[in-house]
Amino acid sequence: MTDQDTILLTGATGNIGARLLVELLGCGDNVRIAVLVRGKSEQDARNRLNANLRLIAPDLVDWGSTRSIEVLCGDITSSDLGLTPHMRERITRSVTHVIHAAASTQWHLPLTCARAVNVAGTTNMLQFAKEAHRVGRLQRFVYLSTAYVCGEKTGTIREIEHRGELRFANTYEQTKWEAEQQVISASDDLPVTVVRPSITVGDSRTGLAVTFNVLYPPLRYILTGKLARLTCPPQNRLDLVPVDYVARAVAHLTLHSKPPSGAIFHLTAGPDRSLPIAEIVKKALSLAGMGSDRLPLMNNESSRDEAGANAGGNHKVMALMRLYASYLQIERDFDDTNTRAALKDSGIDLPHLSQYLEALLRTFICREIEPAERRIASLAAGGRR
Numbered sequence: 001m002t003d004q005d006t007i008l009l010t011g012a013t014g015n016i017g018a019r020l021l022v023e024l025l026g027c028g029d030n031v032r033i034a035v036l037v038r039g040k041s042e043q044d045a046r047n048r049l050n051a052n053l054r055l056i057a058p059d060l061v062d063w064g065s066t067r068s069i070e071v072l073c074g075d076i077t078s079s080d081l082g083l084t085p086h087m088r089e090r091i092t093r094s095v096t097h098v099i100h101a102a103a104s105t106q107w108h109l110p111l112t113c114a115r116a117v118n119v120a121g122t123t124n125m126l127q128f129a130k131e132a133h134r135v136g137r138l139q140r141f142v143y144l145s146t147a148y149v150c151g152e153k154t155g156t157i158r159e160i161e162h163r164g165e166l167r168f169a170n171t172y173e174q175t176k177w178e179a180e181q182q183v184i185s186a187s188d189d190l191p192v193t194v195v196r197p198s199i200t201v202g203d204s205r206t207g208l209a210v211t212f213n214v215l216y217p218p219l220r221y222i223l224t225g226k227l228a229r230l231t232c233p234p235q236n237r238l239d240l241v242p243v244d245y246v247a248r249a250v251a252h253l254t255l256h257s258k259p260p261s262g263a264i265f266h267l268t269a270g271p272d273r274s275l276p277i278a279e280i281v282k283k284a285l286s287l288a289g290m291g292s293d294r295l296p297l298m299n300n301e302s303s304r305d306e307a308g309a310n311a312g313g314n315h316k317v318m319a320l321m322r323l324y325a326s327y328l329q330i331e332r333d334f335d336d337t338n339t340r341a342a343l344k345d346s347g348i349d350l351p352h353l354s355q356y357l358e359a360l361l362r363t364f365i366c367r368e369i370e371p372a373e374r375r376i377a378s379l380a381a382g383g384r385r
Contacts (some may be wrong), residue, residue, distance in 0.1 A: 004030060007034070013038075013049060015210040035078065036072045036102070099142045126183065130189065130190055140188045145176050159338045195249075202364070213370055231325075251266075
């Protein structure tokens with residue numbers, strides 16, 4: 001690192017970005033962080049950021065006055081990033097690293113809407129990075145992609161560029177792949193790194209997450225009795241990684257590693273650090289105080305069109321489970337050879353899911369399931385009165 005590194009971070013209000021910001025805050029006084037956040041004003045942007053930091057790092061108080069951090073009210077979907085000319089020029093000349101983590105992670109968005117954020121937003125960030133590399137001090141552009149840019153490929157998924165005709169499960173996967181293609185294409189003129197996290201869950205120690213997405217909605221439906229059937233082989237393993245591992249790895253790859261431009265890294269668990277879906281569901285039922293007889297029937301005999309769900313006619317649940325079909329039914333082996341080599345001797349290790357699954361589920365149940373049940377009970381009691 002140089003004596004005065006300046007990192008421009010996008011996506012700091014998301015699950016990975018917020019935890020990454022906390023990680024970067026601990027990288028030393030020679031690291032300055034500029035955070036691009038959407039908002040109606042700078043104060044509104046700062047308030048959004050504060051809310052997430054208080055959630056995942058309650059011990060981190062008054063961060064604005066204790067660290068060299070700047071909140072930039074902006075928008076990646078604007079060609080100028082929503083910055084004033086003066087501010088853009090200043091940041092362009094001072095930034096040394098860009099970490100582009102901002103994205104729309106909604107799976108059900110129309111393709112044009114997903115492209116407006118994930119593809120056009122990346123185009124704008126790359127244009128900024130090229131200017132910073134030409135006139136300033138930029139050393140690295142790090143793009144947070146997803147391991148699922150492989151689409152519905154099966155078998156071993158390697159840390160390489162995916163080309164050719166791919167079938168994607170949703171518009172999120174497709175637009176992240178399209179954006180990744182742009183980043184890799186820029187590698188001849190710009191020092192770029194592509195990082196592909198897998199399904200990212202809460203912190204491995206506390207279970208905390210900014211949002212309980214991906215893994216959690218199906219569990220919510222199971223624990224609340226809205227989902228009775230999962231059409232997937234019960235031995236299939238979900239590739240889950242805790243957000244603290246992802247954040248530490250990204251920070252290390254950004255500041256302490258010098259891979260060749262265009263290098264790709266999988267932040268994935270692989271089968272040797274994962275658990276079967278049936279074990280995850282059984283653990284959730286146990287922690288919620290429900291018997292194993294509530295375990296949903298699991299098989300892979302139903303067609304894909306049935307969405308992997310028997311939701312008792314609940315069309316919302318069935319529609320969501322259609323989006324989960326490929327994640328539940330297709331088992332992949334994500335190779336992370338590049339990542340293991342880059343993180344060697346860094347002290348950054350990915351624990352086996354069995355070591356932190358209980359923390360994830362307890363926090364989820366405490367924050368998402370039990371409060372909902374108390375609200376329902378309270379409403380029912382009020383109705384009787």
